[in-house]
Amino acid sequence: DGGITQSPKYLFRKEGQNVTLSCEQNLNHDAMYWYRQDPGQGLRLIYYSQIVNDFQKGDIAEGYSVSREKKESFPLTVTSAQKNPTAFYLCASSIGLYNEQFFGPGTRLTVL
């Protein structure tokens, strides 16, 4: 089955802890993205990557970090510097920028 997976579906962390969200795709897509979704806010871009070993900041990159060591994988770390990390995080991929994006099922992060 081709697709994009995110794990875990729900994640709870204590304030001050870093946490890494997983995103894997087997669609052979070059571009991958991380979005944050808050109620009534739509999708806000955190980071995106067009190619392995390269990534760019989006609109709300502060307090987040990413890596792209493999084409299939684009993990997102939510650091303790992110002031309000509780949100729904969506990973997506596409053949290239501006193409149709395929989304994973999302990870709902709650920081206690």
Added chain:
Amino acid sequence: GQQVMQIPQYQHVQEGEDFTTYCNSSTTLSNIQWYKQRPGGHPVFLIQLVKSGEVKKQKRLTFQFGEAKKNSSLHITATQTTDVGTYFCAVGGDYGGSQGNLIFGKGTKLSVKP
């Protein structure tokens, strides 16, 4: 930078009524995409419009791209409860765009009363 405004933010309809959401940009768009997100789910691609004045249909859904390529609409005829969800437009960075990526509108949340 490029901005996209989507209206209305919410729409409540009776089953069988029509529904329209609009997406407006301050700049000329190279293309526009529409996505649907069911409650508790993730966005799913519906369609992409590229040409000025383009109209595309998918069963009860009609998508239009404005002649000036600055606005678009999604119209649903005779809504059903399966249409419930949030509809997003997404625009490609225009010529010399700021992000080199899609910019999503805030979405229109549709609820349908049976």
